Amino acid sequence: MLTGNDLIALGLRPGKHFPEILAHANAHGLAGEALETYVAPFRMPALLPLRSEPLAFHENIRASSAVEQQNVEQVCRSMQQLMRVPTVVAGAVMPDACPAGPVGTIPVGGVVATRNAIHPGMHSADICCSVMLSNLGRQDPCAVLDAAQALTHFGPGGRPPERQFALPPDLRAEMAANPFLNSVRGLQMAQEHLGTQGDGNHFLYVGTQASTGDTVLVTHHGSRGVGALLYKAGMHVAERFRQQLSPETAPANAWIPADSPEGSQYWAALQTVRRWTKLNHEVLHDALAAQLGVVASARFWNEHNFVFRDGDVYYHAKGATPLAAHFLPDAQDARRIIPLNMAQPILIVEGDVTARNLGFAPHGAGRNLSRTQHKRQQAGQTDEEIYRQETQGIDARFFFNRIDVSELPSAYKDAEEVKRQITEFGLARVVDEIRPYGCLMAGDWEHDAPWKAKRRAKLAAKEPGGEEQFVTT
Template sequence: MGKKLSGKDLIKLGFPKNNSINITLGQINRYHKRKKKNQILAEAKEVLLNPAQYKEDGVWGKIAESLLDPVVVKKQQLNPVRAPFHIFGENEIEPQAIYQLYDALKLPVSVAGALMPDAHSGYGLPIGGVLATKNAVIPYGVGVDIGCRMCLTVYPIPISYLEGKKQQWSNFLAEHTKFGMRETHAIKHDHPIFEREEFKTIPLVKRLKDKAYKQLGTSGGGNHFVEFGKVSITDTQNEWGLDPGDYVGILSHSGSRGLGAQIAKHYTYLASKQCPLPQKVQHLAWLDLNTHDGQEYWLAMNLAGDYAKACHDDIHARLSKLIGSKPLVTIENHHNFAWKQEVNGQECIVHRKGATPAAKGELGIIPGSMTAPGYIVHGLGNERSLNSASHGAGRLLSRRKCKETLTHSAFKKQLEVHGVSLIGGGIDEAPMAYKDITKVMANQQNLVEVIGSFTPKLVRMDH
């Protein structure tokens, strides 16, 4: 008997001569490389005899599924007709983003869709795209940065205080916020998230636990930020009982870091194998939620979303301690995620890739740019947008275009005009790279109601 496990070994055990052999070899190669061959064969024999007992197992569950109820892999074709949809602020959206939504609406699993007024093209679903599907989840419909979200904390500090503390608070941002691939906090914090069952039972997630622990309380590169600024509460009937007026606030934008990126990559690969699609829409491959991989992705995605929240909580807790103040209010929301939601009377999976949940009365925060205000909003529960709104101003210029057409002096001038101090942040994040947030908000008056705003003053981004 050779040292390496082969298909012949599995056939000898009694495995049927079908795809269950490839799946078994794949799972063992991925997760049980270090186990001795005899031990693997003994375990495989147990699974073969009692597959139903192993359905919930992280490694053997997929093999049990292949023996009991194999996933049918068939080449998928797009429907000739699009599912119903609505586009908000169509005149401000590039055609390519609209065509991307049109393609997504032709998937056999699509039920309805919408495009937000900040939309621009992305991979698979456009950024600002919302798609409801029947019992299927599209990893690229959620996005690579799973659970990318906003978090705003409001403090009982008058805004004039910020001006006097400018230098000290800039130092807090420079020294106590971490960005990009390499930076992590010298003193790591623990968090209940690391006790979660998924870190024990999902093999891929288990491997990523150390990385997630190291990156807790850090932010990604690109358009992620942590800012001190002015919170203006305009709603006299606000639910926190705050007096209308100006307060100091901290706003952060970041996601699930390496944990989310690896989950997205792994399950996108699995989806593409199980759901072959025409080339132009291959990024929209989905996982059936009744399959082992579909259920596992759903659990991993929700974990990544909760981890993203834990990162924001850690960032805000560190800064709260430094400024010596307890928060009055925290407002937060995901904008790269999938939710179970009723659409036209049936339960669907609603993907929001760069879109804010805006169910009736739901709180959200929609940022502008580093010089433009962001808005605190209540959702209006508009069915036509699938209870969604924009996730920001949206990009006007691609990163490449910014580098080709914008100058550092014009960038600097914009910051001076608006009285903004910037730490880090490249020209590809210049205010001119973004659409006009006031236009975007005007195009979604029937999606959200504005109850306050946040104006950035001290901004920290990746270098």
């Protein structure tokens, strides 16, 4: 009578399949070669340990201040740990790099290439965060921004039924056919979140193209709730594989083998979410052009938070702009879009694949300090004072009429320094720029959220004189 110890001796790892294997083998009296043949499909590959020494990675970043030096050191510590993951074959950091979690987590501005492995944690929940540009011709920028503000949607949740855009039936069917995307909640979000931009650093920017003088619209957002649900499902499956294949690997760096059924389904789901996200930009651009009575031209887009494939190597870009043509097979334009901050021009770049850049350029200006740290540095000034100082000469608006100082220009790295390092490290060539008229962002929508109001009420009750002593801005 076979036991679990016999199966372990045959090279199997204990698991939920053991009772089934034992029952079958004992019922059929399997032994010798017959038993070896039967258990062979159940053998797990040898566990993959972390590398004892990290692979080298390309540091396309140089500190220009003491604060930035700390930032660079944190980024490099994370990358060094990340380059020990057994699937990794190459890595790079861009001039806009900044930490995005505990040591070992891929930083913003990081690129990590892996062989035959898709790491959901390396693209994060904001799958296919991207930018799209449309030329609107000789339009009044103020009128364009006014119309866009009335049309778009920032903040949590989706559009009410009367303001929703049509979700193409074939796209809905594509989602329903994929087990990673086929959920009632996911399909509902695909409809309700279409034509929405979320919050944080997402924006709607109106400016003037330097080369033509035309008014240009640029939007920045990702896949909203659709992508967030896919990320959650992907991390769950990746964790199962991590426990089977590489328990030493940190959960944040778990992967789905690309050649597994789950890997094929997840890769297909990523492409569907990419298609949805592109449509998410397009419906806003098309609706605005129609409202203005113009035809949008010279439109192009690129994601900067995604996974790109070259054979069996998967390039995970956590805030990096893809330059290589094979990363964007549907692109009709070689130009890519790199925003910096609301008061700076958006860069239009082209570039080549080099050993240093792995086929990528920066995606923006990045941060040296977290949002909370930056706000703490602004103590002593009101939000209105900071806003007036930092937005002179531009029409900067917040959808919820609440200033978010963590999205004002000083919250980001020096834009001119990032541009210099793009040239210094040969990452891309600036071929044009969109000079700012103004932009729209979500703003501090959480200020008026029920949980924030409740907290303020509790704090106010502790002040002498009660709520009358509590002043909000």
